[in-house]
Amino acid sequence: MDKWLFGSVLLQVVLTLLMMVLMGKRRFKAAKNRELPYKAFRVMDLTGANEKVITASRNFDNQFQLPVLYLFAVVFALQFGTADLSLVVLGWLFAISRLVHAYVHVGANHVRLRFAVYVFGALMLLLFWLKLSFAYLLA
Incomplete structure (x- = not known):
């Protein structure tokens, strides 16, 4: 199970x-086309940047929010030896939800769909933590 969990x-x-990479490409293109002055990158002031630059930047930032809690949970699951099929399934559902969330966010950016996918992923993460906690504390 450990290898399957690591896959997620x-x-x-x-x-x-x-x-x-996507964020860098979009920022570079905006700077090259003079849509965003180079000095904006000194303090990351994206005021006036186009929506594609902002969504890519925000999405990259998003990868250091809920996913960090997921990564810690996986480390604990592997350390505690509690990785089982349910955690693997929850882990993959969370990781896939992040992939879908990113695709929607940097693509068409349908806010309702993006929010629904975010909530689904957050619920998978919550269930992962609950299962992990009970498995460890009741062992």
Whole structure:
């Protein structure tokens, strides 16, 4: 089960790196086309940046919010030896929800759909933590 759980972490890491590349490409293009002055990058003042630059930047930031709680949970699950099928399923559902959330966010950016996917992922993470906590504390 450990390798399957690690696979979901790997998906999250790859997603984060892809969002970093996308953010960089969009920022570079905006600066190159003089849509955003270079000095804006000194303090990351994206005022006046186009929506694509802002959504890519916000999405990259998002990868260091809920996913950090997920990564800690996986480390604990592996350390405690509590990784089972339910945690693997919850982990993959969370990681896939992050992938879908990113796709919606940097794509069409339908706010209602994005929010629904976010809530789904947050619930999977909550269930992961509850299952992990009970498995550890009741062992």
